[in-house]
Amino acid sequence: xxILHIAAPGPIGGLERVLQxxxxxxxxxxxxxxxxxxxxxxxxxxxxxxSLTAAGVTPHSLVLAGRxxxxxxxxxxxxxxxxxxxxxHTHGYRADVVDGPAARRTGVPIVTTVHGFCGGDWKNRLxxxxxxxxxxRADAVVVVSRPLEEQLITSQVPEARIHVVQNAWAEQAPAxxxxxxxxxxxxxGNGFRLGWxxxxxxxxxxxxxxxxxxHLADLPLAVxxxxxxxxxxxxxxxxxxxGLNAKVERHGAVPDxxxxxxxxxxxxxxxxxxxxxxxxxxxxxxGVPIVTTAVxxxxxxVSPAEAILVPREDPEALAAGIRxxxxxxxxxxxxxxxxxxxxxxxxxxxxxxxxxxxxxxxLDREPMLVMV
Numbered sequence: 001x002x003i004l005h006i007a008a009p010g011p012i013g014g015l016e017r018v019l020q021x022x023x024x025x026x027x028x029x030x031x032x033x034x035x036x037x038x039x040x041x042x043x044x045x046x047x048x049x050x051s052l053t054a055a056g057v058t059p060h061s062l063v064l065a066g067r068x069x070x071x072x073x074x075x076x077x078x079x080x081x082x083x084x085x086x087x088x089h090t091h092g093y094r095a096d097v098v099d100g101p102a103a104r105r106t107g108v109p110i111v112t113t114v115h116g117f118c119g120g121d122w123k124n125r126l127x128x129x130x131x132x133x134x135x136x137r138a139d140a141v142v143v144v145s146r147p148l149e150e151q152l153i154t155s156q157v158p159e160a161r162i163h164v165v166q167n168a169w170a171e172q173a174p175a176x177x178x179x180x181x182x183x184x185x186x187x188x189g190n191g192f193r194l195g196w197x198x199x200x201x202x203x204x205x206x207x208x209x210x211x212x213x214x215h216l217a218d219l220p221l222a223v224x225x226x227x228x229x230x231x232x233x234x235x236x237x238x239x240x241x242x243g244l245n246a247k248v249e250r251h252g253a254v255p256d257x258x259x260x261x262x263x264x265x266x267x268x269x270x271x272x273x274x275x276x277x278x279x280x281x282x283x284x285x286x287g288v289p290i291v292t293t294a295v296x297x298x299x300x301x302v303s304p305a306e307a308i309l310v311p312r313e314d315p316e317a318l319a320a321g322i323r324x325x326x327x328x329x330x331x332x333x334x335x336x337x338x339x340x341x342x343x344x345x346x347x348x349x350x351x352x353x354x355x356x357x358x359x360x361x362x363l364d365r366e367p368m369l370v371m372v
Contacts, residue, residue, distance in 0.1 A: 002031070002033075003032070004103075005022075005091065006038070006088060007036075007090070008037070008092055009037055017278050019091050020051055021170060026355070034057070038072060039063050044061060060079060072102075080103050089112070090110065093127045096134045096138075100138065109140075112142065114148055117151070139161065140362060143275075145275050146297065165358075177262055184259075185224060185263050194268055196209050196223070198227045199228070200228055207231065210235065210244070211315035213319070214244075226253075266290070267291070268291050270293055283339075289333065291324075292307055293310055
């Protein structure tokens with residue numbers, strides 16, 4: 001099967017890592033896999049290009065200015081006519097809105113994966129509204145959590161076209177041990193360290209963690225916030241206002257951060273909304289105790305037997321969960337070990353097989369006429 005994925009990747013995050021893992025898994029299973037990357041000028045050396053090539057996937061760079069949508073559609077259509085893929089699979093709102101329809105006009109069935117919605121400012125909500133409308137025209141819509149399925153049904157996406165397929169996980173690089181991970185992160189000492197990893201944006205809720213910290217003022221803990229984004233300056237100001245700059249280290253974006261989770265004594269996921277977060281899998285793989293908000297697909301990945309789950313937007317509950325890990329490390333490590341064991345449920349071969357079955361359903365329909 002020849003598959004063409006399309007994405008406009010940003011800095012390596014959840015969407016980009018899912019795309020990389022899926023394309024790699026499909027290539028290992030014997031498919032002829034291509035990935036079209038819509039890139040801005042100056043971003044021609046995006047790290048996905050090298051990683052895809054090393055995995056036996058053929059990348060195609062479409063370098064275009066930010067709003068050259070007409071040229072982008074023409075480039076996508078030309079690529080489809082040249083490659084003649086049996087399936088085009090889009091990822092992210094730009095690929096869904098701009099590129100998917102251009103590919104579909106060449107007669108190729110379109111699959112999209114919905115990784116989640118960010119909300120945020122009016123512009124982002126507008127883009128997501130356009131994206132939801134695009135989902136109604138896709139041949140198959142894959143969602144990574146059950147709450148996303150409910151949202152799309154509400155948005156009038158035909159229920160028969162929606163498929164729930166949770167993300168998978170596979171180790172991409174060997175994890176470091178505790179001492180090496182702390183050294184790589186640039187922190188010292190053996191004290192209790194709380195880790196938060198993600199994009200600094202509204203939906204990821206780093207601010208919820210910050211508001212929880214005053215409730216833990218009596219504990220000798222240090223905090224590492226790893227990531228970057230538009231909330232960076234607001235977060236800095238809030239930390240300064242609460243007098244927490246000495247306790248919280250902001251590391252910015254760190255390459256291969258998944259290798260460094262052993263640096264943490266507890267991993268905190270304080271998101272307001274999620275799909276199926278890859279960082280959760282990374283914490284599970286590292287055997288790190290987890291405190292997480294029970295949002296999106298999170299409760300389908302970890303139960304109270306494997307992690308402490310708390311309500312969203314509740315700094316006091318989040319603080320209580322962190323305190324429970326600090327106060328009873330033995331129980332916390334037992335949960336972490338159960339989480340590590342459960343990670344085997346989210347393996348790549350079964351995940352790839354689920355996608356293959358969806359593709360095959362489309363191919364078993366009456367053949368579509370491919371334009372030349």
